[in-house]
Amino acid sequence: xxxxxxxxxxxxxxxxxxxxxxxxxxxxxxxIMGPNGSGKSTLSYVIAGKEEYEVxxxxxxxxxxxxxxxxxxxxxxxxxxxxxxxxLEIPGVSTMTFLKAIMNAQRKAREEAELTTPEFMxxxxxxxxxxxxxxxMLRRGLNVGFSGGEKKRxxxxxxxxxxxxxxxxDETDSGLDIDALKIVAEGVNTLRDxxxxxxxxxxxxxxxxxxxxxxxHVMANGRIVRSGGKELALELEASGYADYREQAA
Amino acid sequence: xxxxxxxxxxxEVALIERFEGLKNKLPGxxxxxxxxxxxxxxxxxxxxxxxxxxxWKYTDLRNAVREAAPLAERPADAAALVDKASAFAKAxxxxxxxxxxxxxxxRSDLAALPAGIAVTPLAAALAEGHPLLAEMGKVAVAKxxxxxxxxxxxxxxxxxxxxxxxxAVDKALHLRFVNGGASPFATAPRxxxxxxxxxxxxxxxxxxxxGTAAYQANSVVEIVAGNGTTIxxxxxxxxxxxxxALSTLAVTxxxxxxxxxxxxxxGGSLSxxxxxxAFAGEHSxxxxxxxxxxxxxxxxxxxxxxxxxxxxxxSRELFKTVIDGEATGVFQGKIIVRPDAQKTDxxxxxAALLLSETATMNNKPELEIFADDVQCAHGATCGQLDxxxxxxxxxxxxxxxxxxxxxxxAFLGEALELVEDEAVREELVARAEGWLGERx
Ligand SMILES: Nc1ncnc2c1ncn2[C@@H]1O[C@H](COP(=O)(O)OP(=O)(O)O)[C@@H](O)[C@H]1O
Ligand SMILES: [Mg+2]
Numbered sequence: 266x267x268x269x270x271x272x273x274x275x276x277x278x279x280x281x282x283x284x285x286x287x288x289x290x291x292x293x294x295x296x297i298m299g300p301n302g303s304g305k306s307t308l309s310y311v312i313a314g315k316e317e318y319e320v321x322x323x324x325x326x327x328x329x330x331x332x333x334x335x336x337x338x339x340x341x342x343x344x345x346x347x348x349x350x351x352x353l354e355i356p357g358v359s360t361m362t363f364l365k366a367i368m369n370a371q372r373k374a375r376e377e378a379e380l381t382t383p384e385f386m387x388x389x390x391x392x393x394x395x396x397x398x399x400x401x402m403l404r405r406g407l408n409v410g411f412s413g414g415e416k417k418r419x420x421x422x423x424x425x426x427x428x429x430x431x432x433x434x435d436e437t438d439s440g441l442d443i444d445a446l447k448i449v450a451e452g453v454n455t456l457r458d459x460x461x462x463x464x465x466x467x468x469x470x471x472x473x474x475x476x477x478x479x480x481x482h483v484m485a486n487g488r489i490v491r492s493g494g495k496e497l498a499l500e501l502e503a504s505g506y507a508d509y510r511e512q513a514a
Numbered sequence: 515x516x517x518x519x520x521x522x523x524x525x526e527v528a529l530i531e532r533f534e535g536l537k538n539k540l541p542g543x544x545x546x547x548x549x550x551x552x553x554x555x556x557x558x559x560x561x562x563x564x565x566x567x568x569x570w571k572y573t574d575l576r577n578a579v580r581e582a583a584p585l586a587e588r589p590a591d592a593a594a595l596v597d598k599a600s601a602f603a604k605a606x607x608x609x610x611x612x613x614x615x616x617x618x619x620x621r622s623d624l625a626a627l628p629a630g631i632a633v634t635p636l637a638a639a640l641a642e643g644h645p646l647l648a649e650m651g652k653v654a655v656a657k658x659x660x661x662x663x664x665x666x667x668x669x670x671x672x673x674x675x676x677x678x679x680x681x682a683v684d685k686a687l688h689l690r691f692v693n694g695g696a697s698p699f700a701t702a703p704r705x706x707x708x709x710x711x712x713x714x715x716x717x718x719x720x721x722x723x724x725g726t727a728a729y730q731a732n733s734v735v736e737i738v739a740g741n742g743t744t745i746x747x748x749x750x751x752x753x754x755x756x757x758x759a760l761s762t763l764a765v766t767x768x769x770x771x772x773x774x775x776x777x778x779x780x781g782g783s784l785s786x787x788x789x790x791x792a793f794a795g796e797h798s799x800x801x802x803x804x805x806x807x808x809x810x811x812x813x814x815x816x817x818x819x820x821x822x823x824x825x826x827x828x829s830r831e832l833f834k835t836v837i838d839g840e841a842t843g844v845f846q847g848k849i850i851v852r853p854d855a856q857k858t859d860x861x862x863x864x865a866a867l868l869l870s871e872t873a874t875m876n877n878k879p880e881l882e883i884f885a886d887d888v889q890c891a892h893g894a895t896c897g898q899l900d901x902x903x904x905x906x907x908x909x910x911x912x913x914x915x916x917x918x919x920x921x922x923x924a925f926l927g928e929a930l931e932l933v934e935d936e937a938v939r940e941e942l943v944a945r946a947e948g949w950l951g952e953r954x
Binding site for chain 2: 313314315316317336337338340341342346347349352353355356357358363366367370371374406423427
């Protein structure tokens with residue numbers, strides 16, 4: 266589903282990704298772990314299409330198509346979804362208005378009919394309930410005044426409603442207490458599907474107890490330096506990232 | 515030595531000739547005619563305001579007004595002209611219509627006025643020397659203002675409206691100004707609204723261009739509000755794209771009174787909306803706001819002077835300007851707090867959003883504070899759409915243009931949401947959406 270070959274990325278003349286290779290198959294949950302500053306968020310932004318990063322070399326293939334020349338919305342229409350590490354607040358745009366706009370924009374891009382209001386409401390209610398998001402939150406400005414945990418749940422709500430095929434979760438666990446973490450993990454687990462792949466980025470092993478990955482990759486200094494099964498996460502938890510910092514430096 | 519004579523532009527010369535030729539034909543005699551002469555003397559002495567006049571620094575009328583258009587006659591097809599207007603059509607209101615500045619009785623609901631409201635067409639009021647006209651022109655901080663003086667010299671028609679003490683009007687009054695013609699013209703309508711003690715009234719004011727020729731509009735609405743009054747005012751400038759449109763709202767607010775005036779501007783090649791407000795009684799509050807949308811080479815100026823002359827009054831100003839293309843926005847807001855005006859609470863904010871590299875905003879908020887126990891603040895911002903927000907929205911699937919439109923709507927919404935009347939609010943929001951939809 267996702268294949269990244271020799272990705273080299275700079276920002277403001279500073280090299281962040283250094284010939285990164287990564288493959289995630291359909292149905293797979295892949296985890297990326299790594300120390301702060303190793304380039305995990307950069308990788309997620311570059312896949313989603315953030316402009317300010319300069320891609321010097323390499324390719325990102327989604328179902329065999331290089332998406333690097335596509336606009337972020339075109340990537341979204343092909344099923345790429347990024348749950349942000351720091352979701353943004355948009356005052357003056359109610360969460361409901363926003364959800365309807367993004368759902369219909371993606372449907373339009375795929376030449377599907379717009380959702381009727383009752384159908385839209387039904388879907389939002391059902392998805393919100395599973396994530397313990399109350400109706401009052403949906404009426405507020407998007408993410409405005411939401412706690413860190415509420416913002417993360419709102420990201421998962423959007424993921425559930427958009428039904429993307431390739432989901433990136435950037436440190437969705439940060440700032441969550443254990444109850445919120447379980448709700449979010451449950452939200453993700455129900456979306457696991459043979460046709461859908463996940464890239465779960467995290468600094469800590471904790472999240473991976475709840476979203477059990479098929480593969481674990483260790484990232485350091487803008488590269489994948491080691492790959493393995495879920496046991497690799499436990500090993501990292503015990504030994505920390507010190508080895509990898511040195512190895513990469 | 516040669517005598518120094520001021521150099522007049524062609525437009526200034528034409529304006530002077532026009533006044534001399536018209537002054538005996540304009541309605542009113544005696545005190546009213548003297549008032550016209552006095553007002554015109556100001557204009558003859560100073561000429562059209564230009565960039566060297568501080569108040570008009572960013573809106574140079576001498577440069578913009580190349581020819582002074584003739585004062586509009588009452589159009590023969592006045593009713594048909596009014597029928598082309600669409601603004602605020604859904605709002606439940608009693609309508610007073612003006613075509614090229616002239617009152618149009620056949621399109622005004624004079625027979626259906628709510629109890630407590632009396633309306634006299636201004637031309638008739640001026641001709642008969644109506645005693646309530648003595649209430650005109652009392653706002654000190656507006657004295658000497660060019661647009662107001664020009665209107666005072668040329669005012670040809672309009673309305674004199676009296677809302678009797680204690681009246682609570684359930685329907686809005688819609689002042690519907692419609693401008694259109696086949697050759698250039700100028701207008702100078704004046705509406706004077708006297709709101710007596712304890713009365714409350716909602717006033718909607720729309721200005722629409724429906725013709726082909728460029729015109730020069732210069733409307734004045736004066737509100738004299740007594741004690742314990744509530745006035746809710748909403749305004750739309752949808753003037754023709756090539757019009758020059760000056761407008762003034764001058765208000766005297768009594769004690770324990772409340773005035774809200776909100777508006778939207780989309781029209782005119784050059785427009786200037788002025789608000790002069792004097793607090794004349796304690797414990798009163800004011801909310802002023804607006805949303806201005808500009809593109810092409812439009813120029814729109816919002817100029818406010820809020821005069822806190824008495825203690826214990828609040829004022830809130832929130833103005834939003836969105837500028838695309840090579841357009842220019844101007845915001846000048848002055849809050850004056852006189853020595854006696856202790857416990858004044860004044861907050862003014864002007865925020866502009868530039869949608870193109872060639873858009874310009876001139877922001878000039880000012881506080882003149884002469885009292886020590888007050889809370890006043892002002893702010894002015896000018897920026898572009900936030901790229902991080904745009905990325906967030908596009909990454910969720912919104913095409914860039916939709917993402918921008920959503921953010922602009924949210925930006926303007928903060929001001930438009932304050933409009934109380936639902937039909938008017940929805941129309942202004944829809945007009946903002948329509949404006950965004952026209953972005954290439
Ligand atoms: N917009 C930016 N401008 C400059 N440097 C950046 C920017 N974004 C990230 N970086 C740098 O790139 C490196 C990797 O950052 P990031 O991708 O956020 O790492 P991680 O998510 O693994 O903590 C860091 O050294 C960070 O300072
Ligand atoms: Mg990160």
